[in-house]
Amino acid sequence: MTVETTSIDTLVVGAGQAGVAMSEHLSRHGVPHLVLERARIAERWRTARWDSLVANGPAWHDRFPNMAFAETAPDGFAPKEEVADYFVAYAKKFDAPIRTGIEVKRVVRNNGRPGFTVETSDGVMEARRVVVATGPFQKPVIPSIAPQDAALLQIHSADYRNPQQLPEGGVLVVGAGSSGVQIADELQRAGKRVFLSVGAHDRPPRAYRGRDFCWWLGVLGEWDAEVMKPGREHVTIAVSGARGGQTVDFRRLAHQGITLVGLTKSFEGNVAHFDADLAENIARGDENYLSLLDAADAYVARNGLDLPEEPDARLLPPDPECVTHPLLKLDLAQAGVTSIIWATGFATDFGWLQVDTFDGNGKPRHQRGVSKEPGVYFLGLPWLSRRGSAFIWGVWHDARHIADHIVMQRKYQTYYDGPDSQAKKPQPEQQVRATA
Numbered sequence: 001m002t003v004e005t006t007s008i009d010t011l012v013v014g015a016g017q018a019g020v021a022m023s024e025h026l027s028r029h030g031v032p033h034l035v036l037e038r039a040r041i042a043e044r045w046r047t048a049r050w051d052s053l054v055a056n057g058p059a060w061h062d063r064f065p066n067m068a069f070a071e072t073a074p075d076g077f078a079p080k081e082e083v084a085d086y087f088v089a090y091a092k093k094f095d096a097p098i099r100t101g102i103e104v105k106r107v108v109r110n111n112g113r114p115g116f117t118v119e120t121s122d123g124v125m126e127a128r129r130v131v132v133a134t135g136p137f138q139k140p141v142i143p144s145i146a147p148q149d150a151a152l153l154q155i156h157s158a159d160y161r162n163p164q165q166l167p168e169g170g171v172l173v174v175g176a177g178s179s180g181v182q183i184a185d186e187l188q189r190a191g192k193r194v195f196l197s198v199g200a201h202d203r204p205p206r207a208y209r210g211r212d213f214c215w216w217l218g219v220l221g222e223w224d225a226e227v228m229k230p231g232r233e234h235v236t237i238a239v240s241g242a243r244g245g246q247t248v249d250f251r252r253l254a255h256q257g258i259t260l261v262g263l264t265k266s267f268e269g270n271v272a273h274f275d276a277d278l279a280e281n282i283a284r285g286d287e288n289y290l291s292l293l294d295a296a297d298a299y300v301a302r303n304g305l306d307l308p309e310e311p312d313a314r315l316l317p318p319d320p321e322c323v324t325h326p327l328l329k330l331d332l333a334q335a336g337v338t339s340i341i342w343a344t345g346f347a348t349d350f351g352w353l354q355v356d357t358f359d360g361n362g363k364p365r366h367q368r369g370v371s372k373e374p375g376v377y378f379l380g381l382p383w384l385s386r387r388g389s390a391f392i393w394g395v396w397h398d399a400r401h402i403a404d405h406i407v408m409q410r411k412y413q414t415y416y417d418g419p420d421s422q423a424k425k426p427q428p429e430q431q432v433r434a435t436a
């Protein structure tokens with residue numbers, strides 16, 4: 001029996017923003033390719049985020065260069081469904097060859113011939129190159145300290161949707177990055193008693209002197225930072241576009257009614273233990289906040305810009321009681337806490353990618369997305385080439401670099417194949433149109 005195998009030049013796995021950006025650049029260079037997406041285009045924006053989420057950056061910034069958002073004004077923050085719709089419309093704009101509802105199950109390097117064998121939920125195919133665009137945030141991580149208490153509802157922030165989803169009673173939100181603070185704020189406003197466990201964080205001002213922090217990070221060259229500063233690996237960033245966009249201010253959250261606690265250390269039965277680091281974490285967050293104001297002021301002075309002064313931005317509210325006298329333990333039952341939301345981040349999952357480009361910790365080894373395994377590329381990972389890499393606008397620029405690399409490799413291939421290489425091509429390449 002002969003089994004016919006589809007052959008493709010470049011296979012892109014995943015059709016989130018990274019896969020769509022990759023497809024645009026490959027299309028522009030005329031590189032035959034196919035994008036396989038196991039669910040729908042931008043699925044994670046639709047179903048792996050809470051209902052009220054809006055983009056953390058303004059619409060003029062958190063988008064691809066060639067198309068504006070349809071509904072949200074440039075200075076507004078697009079709701080998550082509009083973000084997903086944006087990528088569907090974007091893919092349609094250049095007729096991206098995306099096939100949805102197909103999962104890539106396994107990729108292995110071929111032996112004795114170039115390329116890779118790709119097993120999918122829809123059969124087997126061959127690909128000369130594989131671009132991994134499966135996301136920076138793939139597998140929700142709940143730390144092993146989570147209590148084994150069946151009476152408590154425990155969910156990851158990726159599974160949180162809205163306050164109605166939770167049982168009656170208070171909530172402990174663990175993690176105060178952008179997800180944790182927004183979820184805690186929403187729950188408190190919905191009338192719940194909320195405890196928010198705050199670790200090390202950066203908290204840039206939402207805006208300063210009339211410009212959004214995305215603009216400041218851009219002009220100050222911070223989005224372009226190539227490597228994370230040493231020791232900052234566990235420092236999260238707390239920003240929010242919710243309710244028109246406001247600076248995340250932990251003291252304000254406390255004055256509003258949220259009880260702040262330090263890093264969650266352990267659980268003993270129903271009792272949560274917290275580090276005594278809350279005041280220090282808040283103070284470090286302030287330092288980060290004030291350092292951006294300083295850098296912005298220096299930039300304004302150096303360039304003689306006409307931006308309104310904003311001295312009030314330096315006034316910080318007084319420390320609330322929960323910061324000056326922090327809780328070091330909390331009996332969840334006594335406090336009426338019935339749910340824990342773990343806003344504790346994500347890990348990657350490359351189990352399906354059986355190629356030789358991972359270090360001892362399972363982290364991909366690559367240079368600006370070009371992996372150690374020739375023909376395998378990564379796109380959309382945090383710090384792939386710089387700070388902006390996992391964000392909407394950053395991934396588009398990284399995709400351009402990877403497309404350039406693929407074009408170069410195809411030239412080497414053509415040289416090897418010789419001038420009549422087209423005639424020698426063994427199998428037709430598949431082109432399939434977008435199916436959102």
Ligand SMILES: Cc1cc2nc3c(=O)[nH]c(=O)nc-3n(C[C@H](O)[C@H](O)[C@H](O)COP(=O)(O)OP(=O)(O)OC[C@H]3O[C@@H](n4cnc5c(N)ncnc54)[C@H](O)[C@@H]3O)c2cc1C
Binds near residue numbers: 134
């Ligand atoms: C809560 C939250 C808010 C965020 N807000 C912003 C923001 O405001 N602005 C911003 O710039 N960034 C934001 N980000 C960061 C980033 O933009 C998003 O995480 C974005 O979804 C990443 O896009 P991506 O295409 O790289 O990955 P994803 O959106 O995760 O897309 C990967 C796709 O690959 C598919 N896939 C995975 N494995 C396979 C497989 N084996 N076979 C086939 N398909 C597969 C998935 O179904 C998915 O659709 C946010 C992140 C989070 C978690």
